[in-house]
Amino acid sequence: MSESVKMPALGESVTEGTVTRWLKAVGDQVAVDEPLLEVSTDKVDTEVPSPIAGVLEQILVPEDTDVAVGTDLAIIGDGSGSGAAAAQAPAAEAAAAEVPAPAAEPPAAAAPSPAPQPATPDAAGTEVLMPALGESVTEGTVTRWLKAVGDQVAVDEPLLEVSTDKVDTEVPSPTAGTLLEIRVAEDADAAVGDVLAVIGTQAAAPVAAPAPAAPAASTPVASAAPAPAPAPAPAPAPAPAPAAAPATPAPAAGGAGGYVTPIVRRLAAEKGVDLSTVTGTGIGGRIRKEDVLQAAEAQSQAAAAPAPAASPSAPAEKKAAAVPAVDTLLRGKTEKMTRLRQVIAERMMTSLQTSAQLTTVVEVDVTRVAAVRAKAKAKFEAAEGTKLTFLPFFIKAATEALKAHPKINATIDGKEVKYHAVENIGIAVDTPRGLLVPVIKEAGDLTLGGIAKKLNDLAARTREGAVGPDELSGSTFTITNTGSGGALFDTPIINSPEVAILGVGTIVKRPMVVKDAEGNEMIGIRSMVYLALSYDHRLIDGADAARYLMTVKKRLEEGAFEAEAGLA
Template sequence: MKIEIRIPSPGESITEVEIANWLVDDNSWVEKDQEIAEVESEKATLPLLASHSGVVSIKVQSGAIKVGDVACTIDTEAQKPESTETPTDTTPQPEPKSEPKTQPQAAPQPQQESSPVKVTPLARKLMDEQGVSVEDIIKGLKKITTHEVNAALGEGGFAEPKQEPADRAEERTTMSQLRKKLSQRLVAVKNETAMLTTFNEVDMSRIMAMRKEYQKDFQEKHGVKLGFMSFFTKAVVEALKQHPMVNSQIDGDEIVTPNYFDIGIAVQTPKGLMVPVLRNAESLSMAQIEKGILDLAEKGRKGRIGLDDLAGGTFTITNGGIFGSMLSTPIINPPQSGILGMHNIIERPVAVNGKVEIRPMMYIALSYDHRIIDGKDSVGFLIKVKEMLENPERILAAGVNPDRLLLGI
């Protein structure tokens, strides 16, 4: 019995996907629930699973295919092969190697192949036309060009050889569905929002000292490394609580302000930039944040970020510093209204209590939709993030100076 494997719907409003890669060969045996192909939509890459065991027959090798169309069939009545290695085991390896050695070939070919001298394609063509070999031209050279060939055959007999052109080949690849959608969204953001960016800088001394002092204990207890992203996520959440408009978004004629904080973490994957979401980040510990980010990054590398991982999100953090970026203006991830950009850490001279000191500094950038976020909120939000990163203990006190909290002032 032949079972049809149809393209499932990856999400609402998606009618066409792209078969990115077949993980099995045509007419090969597959097991039930085995991943047989990667299906790429405009939002995510999803696996196509075999519903039954049997021999697969691929109907669409690659390219675009509509949701619901047949990608392949599986013959459930076919016999499973006992072993695919027996033919190679019974084939003696020395035989194919001995055949070309005993077969007599034309003399020039083995001489040219065994020669240590490299010959360019144009020079080889000219030598073949004139009926000469490498030994006839010159010995001891590591490379022969048309200039040496003409020089050896004598001046005047041939035209001056043209200079060999550099490799100017072009490669054209079809844009993936995910890349198409990403490009459309980026252009839409620039055209449909009043995007503005404000900047500040953070002294990372305290955080770096904490990571150095407690990294071993943190890793032993939680099984994950203590990174920078958990500090930033915690600081962002506390700052959003004090500036809720930065956590808001426009829906028609209404402004929607969630009382929860789903933080998108921009992840670079082989398929492009994706923004999976950490749900309810306000209730997560530092270790849970680090584990969540690690899990999302691993999914991204394997191409297994699903629609559920990408849906929603109230604010986004992106880290261009891992690629060496000193400063940038991140683009908002719609329908969100704000995104925080992290950058690389560079030791720079700064003024501290009237003295010049070398400190590890990072520029941070907040891009926001000026239609609903005013300058006061945007600047105030970024300052709160800066204060909590430079004084991490304030994260525990909702961004307030612990001394003032203790004194009740």
């Protein structure tokens, strides 16, 4: 009995994903819920676990292939026929070893080759499907197979890595068994639901396929000792195993000899952890996020202690190490765009080609906001459990203004306009993979504290690759904080199908003309910021954009946030 592994639905709008890496190979034993493969969609990177225990019989979708939700990815069997297969393989090898003795019968050596053929994709098994990794994801790319045909896989053991326009993730095996077939090769796209591989019983495992190579190796042995040929025959038998091993060099790429998922690799890079020094506690010695976090904590503690002693020479070493930026490693290289980068590029061009975009900019005095934040941030953090940055103030003001100007919070659908009843605010977040936009759902109903907590949580988890696909979809209006990088302002591209996006520049102190209580003008140092609203002129006129921005400007310059900041 066998069961297929299908591409799961990983979000409301996700219709496809990419098999980025197989964590098991055909023939591997897998346990229930053991990761079979990694899948990537436009929302998340995740592992697909095995639904049953057994042997991975077939891999139907190779790495870097996009598949639709519901597509068979692999086939996992119960391994009931493994014994028969094992008996047949040695028999075929023994026959092959004896035949070469008469040098005049090379055709007989070819006879055993059909014996391994029962390990074809026609054998019963469980299909591994490209899972759905987000609402809008319809396909993905198989970036890496973690298992080769003939490998044993356990349930939920990672089989492959998949990449989409949102995430890089692993697809786990839905069943235990032998990886019989990989149907989607690395760097190939597969739609959600496409079959990536087939997992079945050991009986069907193609591990015995290399057996025909044994006669060639055993020919000298047979000529030296024709009579006891059956005795040495078992010696060449193990040869096929090493022959299959080179098919899975990928898993060795991880630290400490274990496989490392893209999420863990990114986390290690962010924490500065050398994966080769980390001992994995996951299945098969896989390094998990918890292992990296523990290593990072131990590393920071160890670094803190010797700091005073190393202070004379440490500064020079640290400066030398900090000079080469990571991006400098790309100089002179040519590489394939990641799935996420491809989708970002496609969506940026689609947005520009389907909407009439222009940008209106206003200058805002946020001196009062800065004063409120300075007074409240310590008390706010103690009460809310999160830091109070400037961005929540802008989100709060922008969200309130959307209620007063619903045209800015709308979507064009053909010849119809949909005015949204809620304010779902997308926040552009820079991650190692590229730009992602997690969404603060129903932000219009949140207090300043609620917005700050949601913002900090989503931003942190987005950078760690720990957000779900539904958290990266459903926005009705987007805010991008380009000021965090020091930019005064920019002209952001609308996050289609929205009709507007607000860019927040960096806050700078400048001498400005201000009025005292009596209306006298004077020069004062003020905290100033530029707000840039890009909008779709098909729906929003320049006057509409200006009115919206002036509402936001007025709210911020009044600075009446004391109560929500905990000062009242």
